[in-house]
Amino acid sequence: MTNDVWSDRAQAYVESDAHRSGEDLDQMVAWAEGARTALDVATGGGHVARRLREAGLEVVTCDPAPGMRPDVICRAESLPFADGAFDVVACRTAAHHFSDPAVALREMARVSRDRVVIVDTLFMGEDVEEAERVRDPSHVRNYTEAEWRAFVEEAGLTLDDVRFSEHTIDFGAWLARTGCGGEDAERVELLLGDRVADGRLTLDKLALLAVKGF
Numbered sequence: 187m188t189n190d191v192w193s194d195r196a197q198a199y200v201e202s203d204a205h206r207s208g209e210d211l212d213q214m215v216a217w218a219e220g221a222r223t224a225l226d227v228a229t230g231g232g233h234v235a236r237r238l239r240e241a242g243l244e245v246v247t248c249d250p251a252p253g254m255r256p257d258v259i260c261r262a263e264s265l266p267f268a269d270g271a272f273d274v275v276a277c278r279t280a281a282h283h284f285s286d287p288a289v290a291l292r293e294m295a296r297v298s299r300d301r302v303v304i305v306d307t308l309f310m311g312e313d314v315e316e317a318e319r320v321r322d323p324s325h326v327r328n329y330t331e332a333e334w335r336a337f338v339e340e341a342g343l344t345l346d347d348v349r350f351s352e353h354t355i356d357f358g359a360w361l362a363r364t365g366c367g368g369e370d371a372e373r374v375e376l377l378l379g380d381r382v383a384d385g386r387l388t389l390d391k392l393a394l395l396a397v398k399g400f
């Protein structure tokens with residue numbers, strides 16, 4: 187094991203059913219239509235990059251965890267790319283781990299020529315936040331729709347589309363990916379209440395398309 191939790195978990199995120207597929211990935215690909223180049227920020231297991239490449243885009247991946255084998259090792263808050271370097275900048279299911287999502291979105295807007303596409307888990311209340319932190323101490327915070335709208339505005343982007351969905355995943359696999367078991371797992375299940383049913387966990391998701399200019 188390394189001291190880098192994300193590198194230690196890399197294979198679990200490559201293989202994760204919860205990350206490999208989903209309507210949110212289809213939506214991201216649809217929003218990237220007509221673009222030639224893309225940056226996949228916080229690529230993790232590389233699922234956004236794979237789907238965008240299948241759609242014909244040239245994709246660069248980045249992530250701070252070397253074990254995720256990104257093309258470029260960097261944090262979203264400090265992207266080592268030129269202004270307007272990519273037609274589309276995409277970031278899926280990762281911003282809730284960023285220390286400063288507002289700065290990260292500003293960076294994504296800077297390196298984008300045209301569009302920024304974000305998917306993340308929505309804020310579902312303080313009990314869910316605590317459950318997320320017990321399950322994974324690297325969880326920082328899920329944000330509300332209003333907070334996301336503010337990040338978009340502060341980054342100088344214009345919100346073009348926003349979609350909401352429910353993502354239902356295997357609860358045991360979700361716990362196992364971060365090595366959460368025993369009393370911690372029991373506490374997480376209690377905090378999540380009726381979001382867990384029949385071994386499945388339902389999370390609220392937001393997908394947004396933001397564009398440069400007005």
Ligand SMILES: C[S@@+](CC[C@H](N)C(=O)[O-])C[C@H]1O[C@@H](n2cnc3c(N)ncnc32)[C@H](O)[C@@H]1O
Nearest residue numbers: 192205228229230233251261262278280283284
């Ligand atoms: C849940 S995984 C990403 C999932 C992936 N985007 C997908 O669609 O399957 C979260 C990723 O965020 C990365 N990460 C954590 N903090 C970060 C930061 N400050 N900037 C960029 N990436 C970060 C982790 O290394 C990890 O690979």
